[in-house]
Amino acid sequence: MESLIIKKTKQTPEINFNAQSGVLEIKGRSIPENSFEFYTPVLSWIDQYIKKPNENTIIKVYLEYFNTSSSKFILEIFKKLQKIQNIDNKNILIEWYYDKNDEEMMETGKDYKDVTELPFEIIINE
Amino acid sequence: MSEINIYQRELDNLEQSKLFLKKRNLTSSEYRIELEKLIENYEDIVSQSKVITKISDRLQKKLDQTNEKLYNRNIQLQDTIDELTKTKISRKATTIVFIVAIILFLILESIIEPYIEKFTGFYTALFIKLGIALLIKPAEMLLEHSLLKKARKEKLIVTET
Numbered sequence: 001m002e003s004l005i006i007k008k009t010k011q012t013p014e015i016n017f018n019a020q021s022g023v024l025e026i027k028g029r030s031i032p033e034n035s036f037e038f039y040t041p042v043l044s045w046i047d048q049y050i051k052k053p054n055e056n057t058i059i060k061v062y063l064e065y066f067n068t069s070s071s072k073f074i075l076e077i078f079k080k081l082q083k084i085q086n087i088d089n090k091n092i093l094i095e096w097y098y099d100k101n102d103e104e105m106m107e108t109g110k111d112y113k114d115v116t117e118l119p120f121e122i123i124i125n126e
Numbered sequence: 127m128s129e130i131n132i133y134q135r136e137l138d139n140l141e142q143s144k145l146f147l148k149k150r151n152l153t154s155s156e157y158r159i160e161l162e163k164l165i166e167n168y169e170d171i172v173s174q175s176k177v178i179t180k181i182s183d184r185l186q187k188k189l190d191q192t193n194e195k196l197y198n199r200n201i202q203l204q205d206t207i208d209e210l211t212k213t214k215i216s217r218k219a220t221t222i223v224f225i226v227a228i229i230l231f232l233i234l235e236s237i238i239e240p241y242i243e244k245f246t247g248f249y250t251a252l253f254i255k256l257g258i259a260l261l262i263k264p265a266e267m268l269l270e271h272s273l274l275k276k277a278r279k280e281k282l283i284v285t286e287t
Binding site (some may be wrong): 035106114 | 180184188189
């Protein structure tokens, strides 16, 4: 399966989903005018990935700001990835990074942690 | 369009339940299964709404704080620019007044003083020189004030356009 790489813009985050290593990274800010248009290929890639996931999947999120519709899609990504947990010998971990001065983003990570049933780590981005 | 699409999965679930309701001759266990599915979807929507509302409020707060910081920085920046303009104008006024004073002194010394000394005496010339020296500071302040007024007026015109 091919990796999904989307370059970062002023309004959209960098997406670097590597199927071989199982490391899926989202970096930057997510305030697209049309979130559906931006996240549809991302969700489609995840649909394909969960059919044959890597032994260990780590999703690393380094978001500095995102709008409400993006928050829905981020939740959607986590929910889709939950399916990996039900597959034997497959592990998944979410690493939620936040700047040490960004308390809001840390709290947001906690909210996602509470609502998803995935192993979730909230990490300070030094 | 985007708002509809982001809830596509939920809308599909709703449509399925509506279609189910239109069916006839269903058993109670089939109704139960459908109801369970509907409850499950509803629970999912409630939990999503809770988290999205919470996150949205927090992000709004973050945005407000950033705006406030930006506003304060703008004020600081404006103060610094004003201070710089004032210093620049003050230096300009000092230079102008100093040059004018030197010119006046030279004129007085070389052209006017011999006549004054001839007709009125040494002390009158000295008092005139003293007068020029004492007028330097008020003249500088007056010029500075006038130049500042002009600069503010120009800035106002630039801002308006």
